[in-house]
Amino acid sequence: MEDAIAVRGLVVDRGGRRVLHGIDATVPRGSVTGLLGPSGSGKTTLLRAVVGVQEISAGTVTVLGAPAGSPPLRRRVGYLTQAPSVYADLTLRENAHYFAALHGRDRAAADAAVADVGLASAAGQLVGTLSGGQRSRASLACALVGEPELIVLDEPTVGQDPVLRADLWDRFHTLAATGTTLLVSSHVMDEAARCDRLLLIREGRLIADDTPAAIRATAGVDDLDEAFLRLIRATQPDQPGETR
Ligand SMILES: Nc1ncnc2c1ncn2[C@@H]1O[C@H](COP(=O)(O)OP(=O)(O)OP(=O)(O)O)[C@@H](O)[C@H]1O
Numbered sequence: 001m002e003d004a005i006a007v008r009g010l011v012v013d014r015g016g017r018r019v020l021h022g023i024d025a026t027v028p029r030g031s032v033t034g035l036l037g038p039s040g041s042g043k044t045t046l047l048r049a050v051v052g053v054q055e056i057s058a059g060t061v062t063v064l065g066a067p068a069g070s071p072p073l074r075r076r077v078g079y080l081t082q083a084p085s086v087y088a089d090l091t092l093r094e095n096a097h098y099f100a101a102l103h104g105r106d107r108a109a110a111d112a113a114v115a116d117v118g119l120a121s122a123a124g125q126l127v128g129t130l131s132g133g134q135r136s137r138a139s140l141a142c143a144l145v146g147e148p149e150l151i152v153l154d155e156p157t158v159g160q161d162p163v164l165r166a167d168l169w170d171r172f173h174t175l176a177a178t179g180t181t182l183l184v185s186s187h188v189m190d191e192a193a194r195c196d197r198l199l200l201i202r203e204g205r206l207i208a209d210d211t212p213a214a215i216r217a218t219a220g221v222d223d224l225d226e227a228f229l230r231l232i233r234a235t236q237p238d239q240p241g242e243t244r
């Protein structure tokens with residue numbers, strides 16, 4: 001079966017500066033793939049290119065067999081942006097009903113999506129009055145409610161406590177087991193360990209594309225945190241001026 005995502009020679013410039021320097025990567029269907037890298041390394045930019053909202057300078061991004069962002073993909077791809085993407089002046093339930101309707105899903109599906117992120121008791125609350133972590137989960141519920149084939153999540157667990165994070169990761173794997181593909185960016189190493197595959201990006205270049213076990217083996221350490229540090233230090237920046 002073809003990959004859910006195939007990125008070839010992807011180059012992106014933002015604000016007159018090269019941000020992605022020729023990325024080649026694939027994401028298999030029915031898997032949870034983690035996208036990791038330091039702040040500013042290009043994670044959000046790569047996810048935007050996959051969703052088809054990022055102008056690109058060179059290369060191709062193919063998603064579920066079609067060019068990224070093409071109209072047939074609209075209902076097939078879900079995207080959780082890094083900033084909350086729900087309407088502050090609607091209740092959580094109203095938001096969920098709205099996003100469900102966009103995807104041809106009924107109100108029961110919307111209410112279930114809200115309950116799935118642990119917010120059933122806050123469903124009647126205006127989103128503008130939710131806490132930061134609750135608002136992130138509200139956005140997540142709205143990204144998941146359409147049951148898209150590919151779900152792109154930009155740091156979905158930021159601001160969540162360990163119990164909620166573990167619940168959310170269990171949900172991601174349940175979805176993958178039914179054939180859904182998930183691409184999830186993260187800063188958190190225990191989350192990286194829960195991914196089927198990992199893409200590690202540094203200063204706009206892919207420096208690892210492998211399973212967590214293979215990345216540990218390549219780096220020669222069991223601790224994934226330490227493995228990433230070693231891989232990141234082993235790769236030299238392109239230009240001397242690029243290091244921060
Ligand atoms: N609109 C923009 N205009 C100019 N430069 C931008 C713009 N958006 C992002 N960049 C730059 O592109 C680079 C990659 O940013 P990106 O948001 O993809 O990083 P990231 O890996 O998602 O970081 P974080 O972990 O902090 O979310 C950064 O150097 C950033 O400053």
Ligand SMILES: [Mg+2]
Pocket residue numbers: 043044045082154
């Ligand atoms: Mg980001």
